[in-house]
Amino acid sequence: MSRALISVPPKAKKGEVVQIKALIQHVMETGFRPNSSGVLLPRDIITSFKCLYNGTEVFACEMFPAMAANPFLTFHTLATESGTLEFQWTGDNGFSVKESAKIQVE
């Protein structure tokens, strides 16, 4: 199982720009590296990430083999209303991880 660490400020003022951090455990095997017997290791990467704020997409990105293992993303969004931020990573071999965090907007 892949562990993820997400950081969302628990409280924010309406209209404030908040910083969000998302770190996930993944080998991000490029598909270009041979193993010790010279055979290429099959590609195994996360291909996309998105963040939904009360169901609305506020950040999304695609990922490629050149990204480091255990990708760490930092982005910002506008605190509009209290609710839930959902994080979704998808990738090769059916990789799919979901996490969520609450935010209280005053």
Add this chain to the structure above:
Amino acid sequence: MRRRPRGFLAALVVAATAGAALAQAPPGERRTGYELLGPTTKAMQDDDMANPGMLWVLDGEALWARPAGSAGKACAGCHGDAAESMKGVAARYPAFDDKAGRPIDLEQRINQCRVDRQEAPALARESRELNALTVFIARQSRSLPIEDVVAKDERLKPFLEAGKALFERRQGQLNLSCAQCHEELWDKHLAGNTISQAHPTGYPQYRLEWQTLGSLQRRLRNCLIGLRAETYAYGAPEYVDLALYLMWRARGLPIEAPAVRP
């Protein structure tokens, strides 16, 4: 990004220890690898939400609570809350083990409980599980000073001496000793790396070059490969003696596991 004129002090140190084989940095001159990091790597280590080593700490926490082996017992079943029972433990390993008749490292100690108490097969060196349990335990000692275990247990002395001899012996096709780099040339550069004083304060650690978390033995292996010397098998007594000597050199410095290094 620290640049400090060391010439004068270094000359003093050399003068003061003339006759000694190599000048060991005196307590005030000791620097952990952390202090030599650039600001971005420091920031990564300092923030538990950005430090990738924390992902393994989470793994270790889950393993700590999970029953295993034919005894069907979890580490937590006997040791309870690791924040209490494992506090300070990593700061005093390698420790003398009666059964082995020699020092063992934290990984070997964990495997003893795996085999004897949980009645489960030993975890392989560098396996994700063993590194996770080790880093979870080491994390409970964060910011605690490394103990002078040799002062408290005379039986460790010959192993400390053996570790020191390994550290000062020239070896490999490059014919260099550990001490030449880590005592005489620290703060200088080797390819893209700043050479540190080789203090084992942050293990298991996340190394960006490895793209993963690894043990102290993996690091020592890397240095031996760099010297084009023969490596020992994982778990070999030579690594434990070296680790004991490194911990003794670093006594008083704070544990920072999981450290992040370039």
